[in-house]
Structures are given as C-alpha cells and as structure tokens.
Amino acid sequence: MHFIILQTFVWTFLAARESSRHMKLIHQDCLAGMQDMPDESIDIVVTSPPYNLGIDYGTYDDTKDRSSFVTWCQDWASEVHRLLKNDGSFFLNVGAAPANPLLPHQLLLALTESRPEFILQNTFHWVKSITIQTRKGETISAGHFKPINSKRYVNDCHEYLFHLSKSGTVPLNRRDAGVEYADKSNIARWGHTGGQDKRCRGNTWFIPYDTIKSRDKDRPHPATFPVGLVEQCLKLHGLQDDTHLLDPFLGIGTSAVAAYRMKVPHFTGFDIDENYLAVAKERLTKEEEDAAQTLL
Numbered sequence: 262m263h264f265i266i267l268q269t270f271v272w273t274f275l276a277a278r279e280s281s282r283h284m285k286l287i288h289q290d291c292l293a294g295m296q297d298m299p300d301e302s303i304d305i306v307v308t309s310p311p312y313n314l315g316i317d318y319g320t321y322d323d324t325k326d327r328s329s330f331v332t333w334c335q336d337w338a339s340e341v342h343r344l345l346k347n348d349g350s351f352f353l354n355v356g357a358a359p360a361n362p363l364l365p366h367q368l369l370l371a372l373t374e375s376r377p378e379f380i381l382q383n384t385f386h387w388v389k390s391i392t393i394q395t396r397k398g399e400t401i402s403a404g405h406f407k408p409i410n411s412k413r414y415v416n417d418c419h420e421y422l423f424h425l426s427k428s429g430t431v432p433l434n435r436r437d438a439g440v441e442y443a444d445k446s447n448i449a450r451w452g453h454t455g456g457q458d459k460r461c462r463g464n465t466w467f468i469p470y471d472t473i474k475s476r477d478k479d480r481p482h483p484a485t486f487p488v489g490l491v492e493q494c495l496k497l498h499g500l501q502d503d504t505h506l507l508d509p510f511l512g513i514g515t516s517a518v519a520a521y522r523m524k525v526p527h528f529t530g531f532d533i534d535e536n537y538l539a540v541a542k543e544r545l546t547k548e549e550e551d552a553a554q555t556l557l
C-alpha cells in the first residue's frame with residue numbers, strides 16, 4: 262500500500278513558553294521525515310510501530326505479509342540507527358498476538374542480525390496486569406488486560422520493550438529509574454547501595470494503562486502505550502540539557518506527553534494519520550493549560 266501525504270505540516274509547541282524546549286508533531290511518513298534529519302542527532306527513541314496484527318488503524322493498513330512487514334521495519338529502523346547518537350538508546354515496544362507469538366522475536370532477529378545491526382542491550386517486559394500474593398498472604402490483582410475467549414491460549418498480559426543500542430554498552434541510570442527497598446535492612450547490608458534507599462527496578466515493569474472514563478473520547482486509538490512506560494525509559498537513559506527524543510510512530514502523542522511532563526528539551530514525533538495527530542495536539546494543549554493553572 263502506498264501512502265499519499267497531501268500535506269506535511271508541523272505543530273511546534275514552545276513548551277510551557279520556554280524557548281529552549283521544542284516539540285514538533287509532524288504529519289508525514291516517518292521514513293521520509295527521518296531522511297530529512299541529520300546523522301547522530303537523536304539521544305533516545307521510544308516507539309511502538311504497528312505490529313502487523315491486523316489492527317484497525319485509521320490510515321495505516323496493518324495486514325502486510327510477514328516478509329514485507331519485516332523489510333519495512335528494517336527500512337525505518339535503519340533511519341533510526343543513522344539518527345541515533347553512539348550513546349543513544351532505542352526502546353522498541355512490540356506486542357504479539359497469541360496466534361502469532363514469534364513476531365517480536367523475528368523482528369528482533371532481523372534488526373540485530375541482518376539490517377541495521379542494532380545490539381540488544383536489555384529486554385524489558387511491560388506487564389499490563391498481574392496477580393500477586395502480598396506479604397500478608399492476600400492474593401491481589403492489578404492492571405487491565407483484554408480477556409481472550411480461547412481453550413488453548415491464556416490471556417496476554419504483557420508486551421516486549423526491547424532496548425537496542427549501537428554498542429550494547431550504553432550506561433544507564435539504573436538507580437534513578439529504580440525503586441525503594443522493601444526490606445530496608447538491605448540498605449546497610451549491601452555495600453553497593455551507598456546508603457541510598459533505591460535499587461535497580463529490574464526488567465519487569467508493571468505499568469497499567471492510564472485510567473480513562475470514555476474510550477472514544479479519552480483514548481481514540483486502538484493501540485497506545487501508557488505515559489509511564491515512556492517516562493520509565495527516559496529515567497533509565499537519563500536526560501541532558503539538549504536531549505532529543507524521537508517517536509517515529511506517534512499515534513495520539515503519548516510519548517510527547519511524557520516528554521512534556523519530564524521537560525525533555527527537544528521532541529520530534531511523526532504520524533501519517535491526521536486525526537491521531539489532532540488528538541496528540543489536544544493532549545499537549547491540555548498539558549500546557551494544566552501547567553499554566555498550577556503556576557497561578
């Protein structure tokens with residue numbers, strides 16, 4: 262399928278009236294858009310491309326054959342590779358369908374062993390729903406999932422978040438993105454804590470979807486990720502005065518909202534669907550209004 266982009270336009274937010282922060286939401290095919298950006302100009306990419314699972318996106322046709330899909334991913338990921346700085350991080354969120362469980366792994370093999378030769382530095386599991394037993398012995402469930410009506414498949418409660426880099430050695434802010442010790446006696450027991458009540462959170466991230474009242478009004482998109490997932494990636498990679506975050510598949514702008522809240526200095530996002538971008542723009546406008554209210 263070919264996309265005809267009738268109009269390429271950019272919404273530029275001078276975030277919170279700070280002239281040093283720029284957010285660009287671009288209505289354009291990301292492959293073409295990224296080709297106009299300079300080499301090694303991006304610090305962090307957090308994105309969730311279409312998964313080729315037949316999801317009903319407004320503009321994009323999510324039913325390519327497997328090999329064309331993987332080749333297309335290699336094309337845009339090669340641009341990501343060119344744009345990423347040598348110490349940059351590429352967080353790639355990919356889910357699977359129960360009947361199509363190998364897709365994330367096939368894609369990963371293509372991006373690491375064939376083209377563009379990223380290195381898999383970490384694999385995270387974005388856990389959307391979980392049942393645990395508390396220390397008091399109570400069984401509790403948290404989060405949301407789509408129930409599957411099947412005799413052979415169980416409900417799918419997680420997605421992958423692959424952390425790819427050019428070298429495999431990008432230093433991470435494990436503690437900044439960490440959690441407090443449940444057992445405080447460990448702080449003194451282990452020398453590596455340096456006396457701080459923060460430990461690495463590990464690679465299982467329980468991050469439920471953002472709570473909404475109305476699906477059509479509050480999340481008019483079939484496949485979003487939560488703001489907290491992007492925030493966790495940003496904390497882990499770390500932010501500098503000139504950090505540039507890119508999301509080639511912006512959807513309704515979740516990564517832009519995370520960038521706004523975490524004061525990322527530069528953000529660029531692409532989507533081919535004008536309606537999704539309009540929602541992203543509304544979400545950012547609301548963030549700006551809320552931020553202005555708190556300043557009053």
Ligand SMILES: C[S@@+](CC[C@H](N)C(=O)[O-])C[C@H]1O[C@@H](n2cnc3c(N)ncnc32)[C@H](O)[C@@H]1O
Pocket residue numbers: 289290291292308309310311312318319320321482484485486487509510511512513514515516531532533534537
């Ligand atoms: C899984 S969704 C991303 C959702 C986003 N993470 C969010 O939370 O809103 C994938 C998005 O990619 C967009 N898309 C598909 N092909 C594209 C392309 N060639 N360039 C830019 N965007 C594209 C679709 O319109 C869809 O919104």
